[in-house]
Amino acid sequence: MSKIVDAATAVASIQDGSTVGCVGVIGWVTPDALLKALGDRFRHSQSPKNLTFYFPVGTGDAQGIKGMDHVAQEGLMKRIVGGSYINPVDPVTGKRPELMRLIRENKIEAYSWPIGATMHWLREVARRSPGYMTHIGLGTYIDPENGGGRFTEKAHDDLVRKIDFEGRPYLFYPSWKLDTVFIYASSSDEFGNLSFENEALVSSNIALALAAKAHGGRVIAQVRRSVPYGARPASEVRIPGVLVDAVVVDPAMMMTTDVAFDAAFFGGKRKPLSQLPPIPLTADKVVALRAAKEVHKRELSIFGFGAAADVPLVMAEQGIFEGDGLKDYWFTTEHGSYGGIVMSGWQFSANLNPDAILDGVSQFDVIDGGLCRFAALAFAQFDQRGVVNVSKFGVANPGAGGFIDIAESATRLVFTGTFTTGGLEVSFEGGKLRIVKEGKVRKFTTQVEHITYSVIGGVKRGQTAQVITERAVFEVAPEGLILTEVAPGIDVRRDVLDQMEFAPWKVADDLKMMDAQFFIERPLQAKAG
Known part of the structure; x- marks a missing residue:
């Protein structure tokens, strides 16, 4: 049975109170169709409610590739944990991103982690460890003594702890599960085998998929094209289909802001x-x-x-x-x-x-x-x-x-x-x-x-x-x-x-x-x- 579906169908099973993770690096590797479909679903039905979003890196440009701004809606977004946030002024509207307004006005629980932590934490979730421990960030804003990464007053929970291990202080990020993750690739066959042959970055794609599946979560991929089963060498497939639950094909998706497609960004064609x-x-x-x-x-x-x-x-x-x-x-x-x-x-x-x-x-x-x-x-x-x-x-x-x-x-x-x-x-x-x-x-x-x-x-x-x-x-x-x-x-x-x-x-x-x-x-x- 083919795993290829439309975006609305792909996000229809996300329940109230779920945790959703998503790849993206500004405009790069951003599954914008999936984020838009989830935002549209809430806008039309007021469901699902009170979601926690996990963005290892700031996702989208809040303009042509809206990214995380699609889901920056009161009632839909309860909490966000992000490795970075996007804050440009839209040249058309003159406004800053809606997510920034929600943070400034204390409408959501917002946390900011260093990207090193957002990436390495996924590996610990994937291997079902208690969490991620590191010395990096001690004494900075992510240290609980300096706020623990809280960006709004609504953010009451301690998502980062300071612990001692063998006589030395460390920061500890406890694990929690991801119910659904959105990832992004170049190609997929009907079984969900994913390759990145036309992408400039891989980012957290693989880590998100592994973290979600380790705890029974769903993996939804957005791709440029569908290809026949067996048409690619196995060495090109970076995420096996057994880890993917649904695939949405969007032939028109942008490579990044202002770039529809340019092979020079992945070495497919050198540019002078x-x-x-x-x-x-x-x-x-x-x-x-x-x-x-x-x-x-x-x-x-x-x-x-x-x-x-x-x-x-x-x-x-x-x-x-x-x-x-x-x-x-x-x-x-x-x-x-x-x-x-x-x-x-x-x-x-x-x-x-x-x-x-x-x-x-x-x-x-x-x-x-x-x-x-x-x-x-x-x-x-x-x-x-x-x-x-x-x-x-x-x-x-x-x-x-x-x-x-x-x-x-x-x-x-x-x-x-x-x-x-x-x-x-x-x-x-x-x-x-x-x-x-x-x-x-x-x-x-x-x-x-x-x-x-x-x-x-x-x-x-x-x-x-x-x-x-x-x-x-x-x-x-x-x-x-x-x-x-x-x-x-x-x-x-x-x-x-x-x-x-x-x-x-x-x-x-x-x-x-x-x-x-x-x-x-x-x-x-x-x-x-």
């Missing part, structure tokens, strides 16, 4: 780097250009969302990867794409022209094992204690994503971002930077709103760390920040020190100027180390 669009000279580009100087050859380097993701792109623009140059640079993201070029914006997470793609759980084995020695990450706030925040600030509630695992496990850290935000305007004149209008929000603050990671704590453990902005570069020492570089045209007192809510530990005696090339709108010839 000359076809990458030029990056206009902005404050963010200056940050990326300076951060690129910290990238070394033959060192596994991982890049986070934001200005950090622009680093490989500006290196490509400089011509560093011409010929076989790219083979000397080993790039990845927290989502498992290896080689090629890390992309930015809505295409972040997958790499262009990748060499290999790991699943989400295995990728965090790589990250937590310290194999990504260099990490470039964004920052929203940095305080006088040496604590960085990217997880919750102002009206934004993005969560930590992979930040905590990456920051804690890398050897060399670079934190990237503009010096201030909220209306910052700059101009470039003759290789110099001019602040036209200062940002309203200071990012170097007395105390961060949320503890994502203690950078000074990492430095005391032997890490090295820098903070790179468009106008200043700091080294992080155990005692605090050392101002080591400033941009040409910048007044140290007016544009740097007076825009901080605390004083750096010291200004370097040999304070250097950032390279004037970074501030000129023309092709650059500099080479990375």
